[in-house]
Amino acid sequence: MKKYEFKNYLTHRSAEVHMDVPGYEGLFFVQFIHQGEPDHMLKFTTEPGSGEMRFTTEEAAIRRAKVYVTQES
Numbered sequence: 001m002k003k004y005e006f007k008n009y010l011t012h013r014s015a016e017v018h019m020d021v022p023g024y025e026g027l028f029f030v031q032f033i034h035q036g037e038p039d040h041m042l043k044f045t046t047e048p049g050s051g052e053m054r055f056t057t058e059e060a061a062i063r064r065a066k067v068y069v070t071q072e073s
Helices: 058-070
Strands: 002-008 013-019 028-034 052-055
Touching: 002 058, 013 058, 028 058, 052 058
Parallel strands: none
Antiparallel strands: 002 013, 013 028, 028 052
16 A cells, blocks of 8 residues: 655644555545544545545545645634
C-alpha cells in the first residue's frame, strides 16, 4: 500500500492519501484529520462522520488533500 501525507502545523490539519488498498483496486482514499482526530464535521464524506472520501483518480485525491490542509478553520 502506498501513502502520501500532507500536514499543516498552523491549522492543525493533515490528510493521508491511501493507494493500492487491497480489495479496492482503482480507488484512492483520503483520510482528513483535524487536531489528531478524523474530521467528523467534513461534508460529503464516504461514510457520514468518517472524515474519509474516495476518489477515482490519484490527481483528484492529492488535489483535495492539499486544499483541505490549507483551509483555515
